[in-house]
Amino acid sequence: MPSLDLAQLTQTAFKWLCSMNAQFRKNGVVLLQIQDQQWLCLDNFVGVIETPCGTRLEILPKHMYSADDAARSRKLLCKMLGVVHDLPVRDVGPADIELFDQPLTEWVMRQFLLSLEHLLVRGIRFDYNRVEEEQRYLRGQLDVAQQMRQPVGKQHFFRIRHDVFLPDRAENRLIKKALDSVAKAAQDAGNWRLARELSGALVDIPASRNPGLDFGNWADDRSMAHYRDIKRWCELVLGQQMPLTQQGAWHGISMLFPMEKLFERYVAKCLARMMPAGRRISTGVGSKHLCTHLEKEFFQLKPDILIQSANHPPVVLDAKWKRLAGNGPESKLNYGLSQSDFYQLFAYGHKYLEGEGTLILIYPCSDVFPAALEPFHFSGKLTMWVIPFDLDKDLLIGQYRALPFLVDAA
Incomplete structure (x- = not known):
């Protein structure tokens, strides 16, 4: 019977975890201990690992000898993550409490979707994007240098430059990529339905192709103040705030936190308040x-x-x-x-x-x-x-x- 101390894995998931551990070990990080090729011990990290075969392994903190309540441990972990990473958690009542019976990733995805819903009510930001194109008519500014290089058969086309007011900016591209990831990974019916509803509002925005670069270009001025809450959830969903990230073809939503560091920072935050x-x-x-x-x-x-x-x-x-x-x-x-x-x-x-x-x-x-x-x-x-x-x-x-x-x- 699965518990907070013991769970059974499929053979394919077991082998994949062993291979992933070998990759991390090359970088000096020990993810798990292998015993007799039959046991895996993950005692230094908490969070969720999703394997290519669809197995979702959740590692929860357990500090009580007699307790074996997954919902309670998951609620504790969510609270600690919220405090340590300054996550803007939105409480929507009894429906939100029921999510503690779901894996940690479902809670994170739910909070991301609620933040996105709130953002859409406030309105997404547009920005001017420079477009260089070839048209039969003049619009904006004529690119004289390029026009002079036009071949004889295309001299009736104009090489022009102009600005278009579009929502295609780094912040929105990251949100779209995170939303696409949530829509594919969500197993909770409420999360899946809400993700599909919100996708329609971002249909004209392309997903980010370089999250690292786009996060570096995320604006933090006064006009973007209402984007600050959702940025933290995007970092979690896209793996930018993880101490460990997966490399390779498989990109499931996996979140691993070193419990020792998480507890240290949580205690420091709580003491700072008092x-x-x-x-x-x-x-x-x-x-x-x-x-x-x-x-x-x-x-x-x-x-x-x-x-x-x-x-x-x-x-x-x-x-x-x-x-x-x-x-x-x-x-x-x-x-x-x-x-x-x-x-x-x-x-x-x-x-x-x-x-x-x-x-x-x-x-x-x-x-x-x-x-x-x-x-x-x-x-x-x-x-x-x-x-x-x-x-x-x-x-x-x-x-x-x-x-x-x-x-x-x-």
Whole structure:
């Protein structure tokens, strides 16, 4: 019976995934682990992979030991993607909730179609396109240089240049290409029907032939403000925002996200929302290195989150996507904590906090890890907390006891 932990694949889908993994491995990315030619383990990524044979494999996050609810996990993943990528999610009521029983791609396609529907109500933008052609009449500007080169038998034709006001511009071409992809891939009846209805409004617009170039030409001025929401959905549908994209003849809608990075960025976004005035949260800071050698710095140290304030000492936070054992029945030696993570935080503490302050190690909250562990002391002045993050309420459990910098000084 398929579950969040185990699913069966056809032989053709299995072989295709193995070949795709070999291609990714050449670029230094490990997509999956192969065991005994019978098992594939995709534990670092979440999302959807669509194979040429029509198999759609959905990998969902699971942070609760006892939970096996695909709709709940899919809803969580959609929420995290919306926050991390600043996606403008449109809630249309009960019908939208039912889509969480469908694969992730159906939810993405639904949001794209709703954004496109809203855009068409606002109106699509036209632009002047230069046309150079040969006609029997004069229109616009005569191309004198080309006219002088006309052969004797064509001297009665005019080589002219003129501008035509058309919707053929980079943004609309990308939207048309994304809509064509959705119309082909949609399996939900509502998505399929809406895609066909909206296709009629874009029938005169050609699909983009070079998405990378057209995305680079996407205008972001005031007149294009109502296009900003749909741009993010186009990037998802066309694979421009994916950490991994498929190469080759098969172009199914596949979306893969590294769960570790997704959780890190989601925690940072949620913490930024609750930061009081005067606190600054930074991500991806890499100003410190582990050591120097021959006047060169070695091994850059990049904590996930660094919180700074004029009135408080800095605090380093690191988020790890791992089901911690805690004190529950699944408890393991050392709570299931990794020694390498402690070494990593210890280095952060000495380089960013100068050996004095607070370190925070964040894991997802689960039924066996519902509360923060007692603090770990590297020294009398350097302390590390291991705190769960509640993905339903989007907050740290016990944050005000362990994180005094979140409380305004009164």
